[in-house]
Amino acid sequence: MVEVRVDAIEKRFGSTQVLRGVDIHVPDGAFAVLVGPSGCGKSTLLRLLAGLEEATAGAIRFGARDVTRLEPRARDVAMVFQSYALYPHLTVRQNLGFGLKIRRTDPATIRARVDEVAAMLGLEALLDRYPRALSGGQRQRVAMGRAIVRRPALFLFDEPLSNLDAKLRAQVRVEIRRQHDELKATSIYVTHDQVEAMTLADVMFVLNGGRVEQHGSPAEVYGRPATRFVAGFLGSPAMNFLDATIERAGARVYAVAGDPGGDGRLRAVVPEGQFGRSLHDGERVVVGVRPHDVALAPEEAEPELELTTGLVELLGPELQAHARLGDTPITVCLPTESRARRGERLRLRVEQLHLFDPDSGASLR
Amino acid sequence: MALQQRTRLLESFAAHAVLIVAVAFALYPVLWVVALAFSGVSEPAPRVIPVPIEPTLEHLREVVGSTQVVGGETRWLFGLQLANSLIVSLATALVGVGIAIPTAYALARFDFVGKRGGVKLLLATQMFPAVASAIPLYILLDWLSLLNSRTGLVLCYATTAVPFAIFQLRGAFETIPEDLEEAAMVDGATRFQAFIRVVLPAARPAIAVTALFAFMSAYNEFILAATLLGREEMYTLPVVLQRFIGEYDAQWEAFAAGALVVSLPVMALFYVAQRHLVAGLTAGSVKG
Numbered sequence: 001m002v003e004v005r006v007d008a009i010e011k012r013f014g015s016t017q018v019l020r021g022v023d024i025h026v027p028d029g030a031f032a033v034l035v036g037p038s039g040c041g042k043s044t045l046l047r048l049l050a051g052l053e054e055a056t057a058g059a060i061r062f063g064a065r066d067v068t069r070l071e072p073r074a075r076d077v078a079m080v081f082q083s084y085a086l087y088p089h090l091t092v093r094q095n096l097g098f099g100l101k102i103r104r105t106d107p108a109t110i111r112a113r114v115d116e117v118a119a120m121l122g123l124e125a126l127l128d129r130y131p132r133a134l135s136g137g138q139r140q141r142v143a144m145g146r147a148i149v150r151r152p153a154l155f156l157f158d159e160p161l162s163n164l165d166a167k168l169r170a171q172v173r174v175e176i177r178r179q180h181d182e183l184k185a186t187s188i189y190v191t192h193d194q195v196e197a198m199t200l201a202d203v204m205f206v207l208n209g210g211r212v213e214q215h216g217s218p219a220e221v222y223g224r225p226a227t228r229f230v231a232g233f234l235g236s237p238a239m240n241f242l243d244a245t246i247e248r249a250g251a252r253v254y255a256v257a258g259d260p261g262g263d264g265r266l267r268a269v270v271p272e273g274q275f276g277r278s279l280h281d282g283e284r285v286v287v288g289v290r291p292h293d294v295a296l297a298p299e300e301a302e303p304e305l306e307l308t309t310g311l312v313e314l315l316g317p318e319l320q321a322h323a324r325l326g327d328t329p330i331t332v333c334l335p336t337e338s339r340a341r342r343g344e345r346l347r348l349r350v351e352q353l354h355l356f357d358p359d360s361g362a363s364l365r
Numbered sequence: 366m367a368l369q370q371r372t373r374l375l376e377s378f379a380a381h382a383v384l385i386v387a388v389a390f391a392l393y394p395v396l397w398v399v400a401l402a403f404s405g406v407s408e409p410a411p412r413v414i415p416v417p418i419e420p421t422l423e424h425l426r427e428v429v430g431s432t433q434v435v436g437g438e439t440r441w442l443f444g445l446q447l448a449n450s451l452i453v454s455l456a457t458a459l460v461g462v463g464i465a466i467p468t469a470y471a472l473a474r475f476d477f478v479g480k481r482g483g484v485k486l487l488l489a490t491q492m493f494p495a496v497a498s499a500i501p502l503y504i505l506l507d508w509l510s511l512l513n514s515r516t517g518l519v520l521c522y523a524t525t526a527v528p529f530a531i532f533q534l535r536g537a538f539e540t541i542p543e544d545l546e547e548a549a550m551v552d553g554a555t556r557f558q559a560f561i562r563v564v565l566p567a568a569r570p571a572i573a574v575t576a577l578f579a580f581m582s583a584y585n586e587f588i589l590a591a592t593l594l595g596r597e598e599m600y601t602l603p604v605v606l607q608r609f610i611g612e613y614d615a616q617w618e619a620f621a622a623g624a625l626v627v628s629l630p631v632m633a634l635f636y637v638a639q640r641h642l643v644a645g646l647t648a649g650s651v652k653g
Contacts, residue, residue, distance in 0.1 A: 052547050072550040079551045085544035089566040099552035102562070150552070 002063045002076075002153040002186055003028040004049070009058035011044055018044045020210040021058070026203065028063075031180050031187045035197035036207035037233065042190045043158060045207070049188060050079050050156050062154060078147035079156040082163065084139045086131035092142050093118075093127040099150045117145045120179075137168050144176070148183065155180075157189040161196065173199060194234050198222065206230045228286060228361035231354055237291045237320065237331045242266055243358065246283040253279055255287045255353065257325060264325035268304040268350040275355060275364050285364065288354035291320070291333040295349050303347035307332070312342055321346065401621035424622035433598060442598065443605070449515060450584055450601040451630065456519040457583035458576040461526030462534075466572070468527075469534035470560065474543070487528045495525055499592050506593060513599050521589050526579040533578070537571030538564065577638050581631060602627045 006024040010017070018041045026032040034042040047053040049060060051072035060068045067075050078099070086095050094101075096117060097110045105113075118124045121141045131139060140160065147155055160176070161169045177200055180187055191197055197204050198218045205215040206229075214226040225231035231239045244257040244266060253272050258265040266287065270279065279285070289305070297303040307323035307330060314336065321340045323330045332348065334340055355364040397415045405419030433442040471477070472484065502521050503512070511517030541564055549559035565572070587603040594600055600608075606627060609620040 050547075050551050052550070071555070072547075073553040073555065077551060079548065081544045081548055083542060083544045085542065085548035087545060087549070087563055087567070089563075089569070098549070098562075102549075102553045102558060146548075146552070156551075 001028055001184065004032075004154065004186060004188065005059075005061040006045070006049070007059045007061075009045070009048060009060065010056045011041070011048060011053065012056045018210055019048075022207075022210070022212055024205055024212065024215070026186060026188060029184045029186055030202040031177070031189065031200055033189045033191060033197045033201035033204045034207060035191055035194060035204055035233075036213075038192060040207040041210040042192075042207045046079075046156055046158055046188065046190045049154070050077055051075050075154075076152050077154040077156055078150045078152040079158065080143045080147050080160045082159040084131075084143040084160075084163075086134075086139055086142055086146075088131055091128050091130055092123060092134070095131065095142055096123075096127075096145050096149050099146065113149050113151075117149045120148070121145045136164055137172070140164060140172060144179070148179070151185075153185065155185055155187040157187065159191055160189075161191075161193070176200065194236065198234070206233060208233075224363070224365065225288075225354065226363050228288065228356040228363075231288050231356070231363075235290055237333070239288045239290050239354070240328070240330045240332075241356075242287045242289070242325060242328055242330075244285055244287045246270070246279045246281060246285060248279075248281040255285060255355070257287065262326065264305075264307045264323055264330065266305050266325065266350075267302075268353055270353070270355070277364070279355075279364075284358050286356040286358050286361075288356060289350055290352070291331045293350065293352040294332045294334070295351060296334065296338055297347045297349040301349070304350040305332075305346075305348040307346045307348065309340055309342055309344050309346055312340055398621045398624055401618050402625050403622075404618060407618065424618045425626065428619055428623045429626060435598075440598070445598050446600045446602055446605050449599060450603075450627075453515050453518050453522070453601055454580045454584040456515070457522040457526050458580040460519060460523045461530045461579040462572060462576045464523070464527050465530030465534050465575070466565075469531045470538050470564065472531070472535045473538035487531060490524070490528045491532075495586075496588055498524070499589055502589065503592055512593055513595050515599070518590060518593055518601070519583075521593065522579075522583045522586065526582065529582075530575045530579055533575045534568070534571060537568045537575075541567050573638060577634065580634065584631060 004024065004026040006022060009019055009022045009024075011019040022041070022045060024032070024045075034045060036042050044053060048055050051067070051070055051074075055068055058068070059066060062075065062077075087098060090098065093114055096114045100110045100113060114127075115124075118127055121144060123138075123141060123145055126134060126138060126142070131142070134142065140163070143160065157176070161172055164172060173196055176189075189196075189200055201218050203215060204218055204221055206213045206221060208229050214221055214230045221230060222234050225234065228241065232241065242257045244255040247254045247256045247267075253270040254267050255270050256267050268287065268289075272278065294305060307321070307325065309321045309323050311322045313320045313322075317336060318333050319336055319338070319340060321332050321334060323332070323346070332346070334346075340346060356362065357364060393415075400415035400417050402424055403417035403420050403422070405417075405421035405423065429443050431442040433440050433445075472480065502524075506512045506517040506521070509517070511520065545563050545567065546556070546559040549563045550556065554562060584601075585603060586601075587607065590601045590604050591607065594604060602623075606620060606623045609616045609623060
């Protein structure tokens with residue numbers, strides 16, 4: 001149990017700079033998720049925390065301890081690898097006990113701790129098996145158990161679910177969070193899967209191009225994305241982005257894109273109070289609308305978004321309608337009862353929109 | 366259904382026929398050696414089916430029971446020569462694999478100055494036939510006063526065994542995921558402990574196979590042994606065997622009997638190592 005502080009960490013491999021000054025603070029006992037597209041540096045950051053790579057610049061602190069230059073074994077961390085990295089020549093029991101044995105824990109304690117963790121994870125029946133005789137899900141649990149047995153101050157997870165099938169992944173995800181709530185050890189979890197990030201995190205860090213683009217609780221980051229990148233990365237289907245122009249008409253402010261005669265048109269009310277600066281007439285902006293943030297407009301009201309639907313996919317409780325606004329593809333999600341059909345003219349209300357600077361991509365909030 | 370069964374039967378029959386022919390083809394010369402070794406007639410006429418004529422154990426006794434008188438004391442010569450062969454081969458395997466393990470691991474895991482050049486040099490040593498170095502080795506050993514010694518022979522064999530073992534083991538180490546070592550290091554091991562406790566056991570099948578190959582190549586080697594060993598009691602078994610075939614006279618029956626005896630240790634070794642051999646060939650499939 002420890003607080004983790006990463007200050008201005010940089011990592012270069014030869015001439016490639018992977019991390020460009022990353023700051024992270026994970027409070028004691030929190031579950032932090034590092035999320036981002038492949039190549040964003042999240043795994044490298046995790047390996048730096050584990051001590052498997054050495055930082056080019058910056059500092060890493062666990063509580064009061066500066067661990068930046070410490071060997072992995074001196075850091076008191078446990079790591080669950082994507083490949084599980086179970087020792088192939090050792091049985092499950094020996095795998096679980098390896099870390100304790102190498103630290104010269106007495107055999108009776110090892111036995112007790114291994115039995116305890118095996119019971120916790122339902123591994124009792126597998127203790128004498130070798131990893132090759134285990135299924136993917138069982139291997140994953142052994143890898144978890146190997147970390148838990150050690151009772152480390154910090155848990156590190158490197159995409160631990162990516163080798164499981166979808167159903168198992170959802171199960172294990174819940175299991176991981178449950179374990180965390182029980183053990184209350186600080187955990188840092190790397191994933192490129194936004195569902196894992198959203199569901200597991202107390203605090204999430206969205207990385208892009210070797211920098212932290214935004215951090216905060218999943219609700220904050222999802223609800224108030226700081227950049228266009230974050231907005232587009234989180235949420236499924238992804239947020240729609242439209243190049244639009246600000247139009248002031250009397251007391252109201254609109255974001256406008258497309259034209260009335262075309263296959264689609266946006267003329268959405270911008271709640272000016274939500275944006276930190278006043279928008280001027282004719283200003284170019286990027287409008288972001290999540291597919292779920294629209295609803296059918298009432299008959300009598302003027303629609304904020306008009307679309308001619310192309311493909312409609314029925315997903316059960318909802319349907320996804322695909323359309324275009326000029327060259328820009330748009331996806332909206334509507335309740336199945338809306339019975340939207342291919343070729344139909346959809347008249348929609350925009351319930352929430354985001355504005356971004358077209359050049360910097362920063363949110364205009 | 367019946368048709369399917371018949372096709373399967375036919376397929377099985379054909380497969381077995383091919384296998385039987387292949388086995389016969391491989392075993393035929395060996396059977397001739399066996400027949401010769403136990404024949405009581407000198408130079409029996411060739412026959413289609415090799416069976417001993419007037420079976421006898423005389424040749425075996427002659428080969429195995431050879432003795433040498435040194436200073437009035439009779440010594441079991443064949444025993445000495447068998448010991449020579451085993452000691453030299455075992456030492457070659459140990460020295461070869463012992464040197465190759467750390468080298469191969471370094472080549473598989475680390476980047477360092479001279480790595481590429483070093484590998485090329487190693488490869489170059491593999492391109493020359495061992496005979497090419499027989500004369501230089503002779504001169505070197507003479508200079509070191511190691512002619513006619515097992516140590517000298519082991520050193521010479523190591524020059525070919527080490528590069529070969531390095532290539533074998535480097536490939537084996539490369540198939541072992543680095544995650545395993547990293548997991549061990551996070552678990553509390555030093556790099557060296559991770560190597561000893563995780564990498565080496567995971568590479569055990571490959572190491573066993575490599576050691577076996579080194580052992581066998583030393584055990585079967587003839588030319589260097591014949592060049593570097595001058596005294597009968599220092600001979601290794603291939604040299605002993607060759608002595609049965611003289612310029613004017615060939616004792617084929619004794620040669621055959623000797624060949625049989627000489628192959629026994631290797632056969633035993635293969636039998637013991639069988640399990641590892643198969644595992645070694647599929648070592649790439651070892652996955653966490």
